[in-house]
Amino acid sequence: MALSVAQELEPIEGRDVPLFPPTYPAPERGTHRHDTPYTINQLKDGRRVATLDSVQSQANRMEAAFHGELAHAVPRITLTAGTRTLALTELAHRIADAAIRASKLGSRIHAAFEAYDHGDPLPIAQLGPTALVFGAWDSRDTRVKIPRLIRSEIHAWDVDVFTRSAQFSGAFTREELGFNDKEWKQGADIGFAPTPSVDQHGGVVVHGPIRQTASLHLGALRQLDNAAAGLGNYLLGLALGAFWTGGRDYTLRAGCWLLPSAPPVVEVVTRGGAREPLALDRDPALPFLEAQLAVAKERLGIPVGETAAVEYDPAAGKKMLKTKDKA
Template sequence: MTTTPSHEDIAHWIAKDGPVALHIREMLEPVEGPGMPIFPATYANIGYNIDTLSDGTKIASIDSVGSQANRIEPLFKDAPLASLVPQIDITYGNDKTLSILEAGHRLGDAVIRCTELASEAHQAFIALLDRGDATLIARLAPTSLVFGAWDSRDTQAKLPRIVQSVIRAWDVEPLTRSAQYTPALDYSALEVFSEAEREKQEGKAGSQLAERGYVHVPSTGQHGGVIARGVIRRDVTVNLVALRRLQGEESELLQRYVLGLALVAATAPQDGFLRAGCQLVPAGPLTVQRVARDGTRTDIALDHATALSYAQKAASAFGVGASRTVAFDKTRAKDDARPAQKKA
């Protein structure tokens, strides 16, 4: 029998004798039903990322760790999660706005160095490097602690992911698809170009007339998705060891605050529309296990409502950093983008 943890139970997870991780598992299926094709992400030079095990089983990466983080983090822009973190918006161009929650590298992103936040971000990373103190980061951009960040262009400070989510499909069979582009009119008959020119360029995807949509062009043997004969599964890990390593003037309040953010991120319902041809829906309830240091696994009934309730209490105790709007500074950007030898 699984039980719902109380706030006190959850708070104990940051203790030295607490569990090392939470593992959340969610079975998924195509919106069209089991056995229907889905389209994984494609990558340069390799297409689909499909690994083959020694027994011949093929496993496809449907959504990577980085992609999942970039899908989950913007949930903190909207109520009720918005009140849990400072809302930092960056204005640029003609009244356009970018939330820090949408910046791919979070507090370590180049866009931060192009604003008045640059100095604060630098000092926050230095505090982490020099004293192991994550308080300033938690006040400024706490989701950088949850989803990880690397200040690779400045201090080199690294924050490991506390929440890691990935979607894989097991025992997959890749498919191919073909298509035929047919122009709306016979442009050679209309003397836009000659019949000889049509014959020369038709069917050649790279030709000028094909590029402009004036001749027939076939497209064959293209990626057609995969069929999963096994499960499609989302696995989420909440790394409680990494969380315990976060220190500050009030380490316990800090750790409880970040734990709350991690739990709501890990349990938040996802929009299953990952890309064209890949819309997934749950094929069953979430299962959550608490993993002890000795490997013992205990089923717990942790739902999003419980996680949110705990996170709100922890955020109130810690104190959420101030929200603000800052402007993109082109001068800062130009200076930052110059080669290092020219800055001297």
């Protein structure tokens, strides 16, 4: 069983204005590449579909709620390295992140992944429960992979790719600034001389729907609950809370601001493939999460809302590098 959400979206500036998908570096020479830095796939009928927000990016937006509005719903572990302090939920690989592994939690994290691999998810939940919601891969140690329970992405259908050009012109001439011809040509690099920018990526114009699609694996939640009674409901609360807060933030990036154009379509998908409508929004989702917190803390031993601060150990980090070299 699964929970499915489809949300139709519209650009704030209207359909005639290009939207800007995320850009990615060009692949190495000799590999297939497109003439655009965007992720755009062409269907067999010729239409092109642009990814406006990837699964990973959507997970980051949702997880941000746990070092913001929903910080009280998870253990509040922070990691300090140098002069910066970040919440565990801000680390790219969550509890599998190399930086948190090089702290006093390293051995405990290792043991938690091994326990998960043997059917016990509770030690992971007691450290970083969002790893069970958004997934984690301990690719550099135990090799244990935790699949994500919730996934979301945003696509724009039937797009045309635009380019744009610009010309920078400085306020003063070469003579006024006292440069010779050679110096003036060099001056383009530091902002003195006129500089053209031609045929740069200019976004996409969308002719078809813009849609966020999200799903939550209810069957996997049930399995986690079988392993530790009450854990499934707690993680369900985290997933719903994350989606109805950070997952509904459609200010994706400059030039890509979206708004819902209709109410979301929420359905329960049964094992047999039947789809049953479900009335669900932020109002019941957040109270459901709040109701699970006491159970998570008292019955499951998850230190919900409790703060723990650890520091990055440079020596441990260097030891990890040496271990990798030996491997």
